[in-house]
Amino acid sequence: MKGIKIILLFCLLSATAKTVAQDTTSSLLSILEKEMEQQKDVTIYTTATFKTTRLINGHSLENVGKGVLDVKISHRFGNISEGGYELFGLDKASMRMGFDYGLTKNIMIGVGRSTFQKTYDGFIKIKILHQSRGKKNMPITLSYVPTIALKTIHFEDPKVNNHFSSRLSYSHQIIVGRKFSDKTSLQLMPVFIHQNLVTLAAESNDIFAIGIGGRQKITKRISFNVEYYYVLPGTKLNGTSNSLSVGFDIETGGHVFQLHFTNSQGMNERTFIADTKGRWDKGDIYFGFNISRVFSIGKKH
Amino acid sequence: MKKLILVLIIILTGSQVIFGQSYLTKNGKISFFSKTDLENIDAVNNQVVSVITPQTGSIAFSVLINGFLFKKALMQEHFNENYMESAKYPKAGFKGTITDLSKVNFTTDGSYNITVTGDLSIHNVTNKITLPAVIIVKSGKISASTSFKVKLDDYKISVPKIVESNISKTIEIKVDCNYEPR
Numbered sequence: 001m002k003g004i005k006i007i008l009l010f011c012l013l014s015a016t017a018k019t020v021a022q023d024t025t026s027s028l029l030s031i032l033e034k035e036m037e038q039q040k041d042v043t044i045y046t047t048a049t050f051k052t053t054r055l056i057n058g059h060s061l062e063n064v065g066k067g068v069l070d071v072k073i074s075h076r077f078g079n080i081s082e083g084g085y086e087l088f089g090l091d092k093a094s095m096r097m098g099f100d101y102g103l104t105k106n107i108m109i110g111v112g113r114s115t116f117q118k119t120y121d122g123f124i125k126i127k128i129l130h131q132s133r134g135k136k137n138m139p140i141t142l143s144y145v146p147t148i149a150l151k152t153i154h155f156e157d158p159k160v161n162n163h164f165s166s167r168l169s170y171s172h173q174i175i176v177g178r179k180f181s182d183k184t185s186l187q188l189m190p191v192f193i194h195q196n197l198v199t200l201a202a203e204s205n206d207i208f209a210i211g212i213g214g215r216q217k218i219t220k221r222i223s224f225n226v227e228y229y230y231v232l233p234g235t236k237l238n239g240t241s242n243s244l245s246v247g248f249d250i251e252t253g254g255h256v257f258q259l260h261f262t263n264s265q266g267m268n269e270r271t272f273i274a275d276t277k278g279r280w281d282k283g284d285i286y287f288g289f290n291i292s293r294v295f296s297i298g299k300k301h
Numbered sequence: 302m303k304k305l306i307l308v309l310i311i312i313l314t315g316s317q318v319i320f321g322q323s324y325l326t327k328n329g330k331i332s333f334f335s336k337t338d339l340e341n342i343d344a345v346n347n348q349v350v351s352v353i354t355p356q357t358g359s360i361a362f363s364v365l366i367n368g369f370l371f372k373k374a375l376m377q378e379h380f381n382e383n384y385m386e387s388a389k390y391p392k393a394g395f396k397g398t399i400t401d402l403s404k405v406n407f408t409t410d411g412s413y414n415i416t417v418t419g420d421l422s423i424h425n426v427t428n429k430i431t432l433p434a435v436i437i438v439k440s441g442k443i444s445a446s447t448s449f450k451v452k453l454d455d456y457k458i459s460v461p462k463i464v465e466s467n468i469s470k471t472i473e474i475k476v477d478c479n480y481e482p483r
Contacts, residue, residue, distance in 0.1 A: 028323065028354060028359050028361045028396070029361055029396060031323070032350055032351075032352055032362075033363075035327055035350040035352075035363075036363050036392070038327075044367060047378050047381065047382070048382045065373070065375060066374070182386075182388045182389065220386075221383060221461065251383075252463045252464065253379070253463065253464040294375055
């Protein structure tokens with residue numbers, strides 16, 4: 001009897017040992033899965049909603065990283081409808097050079113100088129909400145972008161009493177956007193612009209506009225972008241039209257090339273939102289590009 | 302008979318400990334390096350989950366791609382967006398076995414050179430690999446480390462011509478894990 005019991009015991013034991021061993025092999029991955037699930041309990045912030053901090057003319061909801069300097073050289077050429085004599089506008093160029101810098105992950109500043117009306121501009125972009133998933137779920141990104149622009153072109157009539165303040169204009173912009181998928185991102189940009197001086201007394205100094213823009217990635221490194229600013233009719237300046245731009249972003253390592261067609265020649269908020277003279281339906285289309293090159297100059301992390 | 306059952310239970314539960322014991326880490330470290338004349342790229346992930354079972358010699362790793370930290374934010378963005386496509390393929394992993402398990406004595410302190418073979422999955426591509434590793438046993442804890450090279454081509458990670466000279470075609474990967482009994 002005792003012998004049988006011992007044999008039974010051994011049989012059971014070896015069987016158990018085998019089961020347990022097999023079990024661990026297959027359960028190894030389930031243990032991993034379980035642990036990985038726990039890791040999902042962190043907040044993952046959405047990145048690369050747009051390829052760069054500008055959609056086309058205006059700001060995208062992207063910021064540059066902390067300690068990153070982004071040098072932007074932008075050109076808008078002449079009117080394409082001028083034909084072959086002007087090489088479809090390429091003989092005329094208006095340019096802006098800009099320097100943007102990331103103070104923190106969520107705050108960037110920038111300055112620029114445009115040849116158009118010899119304008120200096122500066123801005124701050126503050127990311128208030130950042131789209132994320134995981135522990136903290138946030139469906140949108142929201143940024144606030146105040147800008148200031150200073151025209152330094154000579155006053156039209158130097159004989160009258162001109163004020164320095166007449167050269168200034170301001171804009172306040174909210175950007176709300178979302179990366180809907182790996183390829184598709186959209187944003188809305190309500191904007192308020194104030195110019196200290198307008199041409200006619202009947203014109204409004206305050207301009208309200210709402211922008212809409214988006215991108216659709218075509219390949220990993222190329223995206224198609226659209227940007228449209230609708231100026232509220234009561235505030236629109238005489239002889240101006242809404243800014244519509246379409247273009248492509250081409251990204252190559254540290255560079256982003258943006259090539260586009262637009263009816264705006266200006267490259268700061270006041271000029272392209274409030275003072276767009278060109279009209280698509282009349283063929284006033286300008287070819288332009290922005291080149292962005294980033295340099296990591298600040299301390300890492 | 303009662304005594305026998307009792308003995309059985311004790312032995313059974315005991316055997317589970319001996320045979321079923323596995324070691325776990327949730328903060329293992331994987332880093333990688335790309336060295337070219339133009340640029341050095343490196344990144345580290347300190348949230349590697351790994352399990353090792355001494356009895357069977359099974360070993361498994363799993364890591365979230367977006368957990369790799371770079372010195373430059375833009376590099377990290379491109380790594381996730383363009384190369385690893387971490388939105389589509391969030392994880393990389395390895396499951397395999399120690400082929401020369403008999404070399405290792407998990408109850409005696411010491412350093413053991415071993416060979417591991419198994420399936421490495423990166424960017425949704427799985428390849429069989431065999432590589433040397435070191436296991437160190439010290440006062441009941443196990444640590445494992447290895448370094449090896451992977452070819453980007455083997456995992457269908459394409460580098461555009463324009464940055465070809467900035468990114469090495471073979472990437473050196475280092476793994477360092479300190480396990481605790483589970």
